Amino acid sequence: MNEAVTSNPAIDFAKLDGLVPGIVQDAATGQVLMVGFLNEESYRKSLESGFVTFWSRTRRKLWMKGETSGNRLRIAEAATDCDNDTLLFRVVVEGDGLVCHEGTVSCFTKPVAMPSSTTTAKESEATA
Numbered sequence: 001m002n003e004a005v006t007s008n009p010a011i012d013f014a015k016l017d018g019l020v021p022g023i024v025q026d027a028a029t030g031q032v033l034m035v036g037f038l039n040e041e042s043y044r045k046s047l048e049s050g051f052v053t054f055w056s057r058t059r060r061k062l063w064m065k066g067e068t069s070g071n072r073l074r075i076a077e078a079a080t081d082c083d084n085d086t087l088l089f090r091v092v093v094e095g096d097g098l099v100c101h102e103g104t105v106s107c108f109t110k111p112v113a114m115p116s117s118t119t120t121a122k123e124s125e126a127t128a
Contacts, residue, residue: 008047009080009084010084011040011043011080011084011085011087012083012084012085013039013040013043015085016037016085018039018040019037019038019039019055019057020037020038020043020085020086020087021035021036021037021086021087022035022036022037022038022052022054022086022087022088022089023035023086023087023088023089024036024052024065024073024089024091024099025088025089025090025091026090026091026093027076027077027090027091027092028092031105031106032106032108033073033091033093033099033100033105033106033107033108034065034099034100034106034107034108035107036052036054036055036063036065037054037055037057038053038054038055038087039055041055041062042054042055042062042063043087045062045064046075046078046089047078049064050074050075051064051065051066051072051073051074051075052064052065052073052075052089052091053065065099066093066094066095066099069095069098070094070095070096071093071094071095071096071097071098071099072093072094072095073089073091073092073093073094073099074091074092074093074094075089075090075091076090076091076092077089077090078090
């Protein structure tokens with residue numbers, strides 16, 4: 001993601017009724033921390049402030065992650081996918097580093113059981 005930036009790509013907010021998913025990844029570890037949604041205003045605020053700001057679909061308002069907890073997400077790098085309809089924010093977490101409202105570093109803590117015929121990457125490597 002270290003390509004020279006000459007201008008910001010046009011984000012396609014039309015595909016999902018004015019919203020795009022925003023994936024938040026720890027800039028140091030690569031761990032995915034959370035996913036939220038951005039509209040044009042929250043995207044603009046994120047770029048202006050340097051901190052990830054989402055659009056809260058339930059509260060119907062702008063929401064800077066960590067504004068009350070202190071665990072703000074300072075943007076180190078940002079990119080869009082090939083279709084310009086999803087954003088990736090590589091961040092430095094301020095505060096105690098607990099991004100999830102349930103008190104964990106990542107919101108992705110609940111394993112999903114996969115059918116036994118599906119092998120994991122580690123299992124595939126072990127048998128190769």
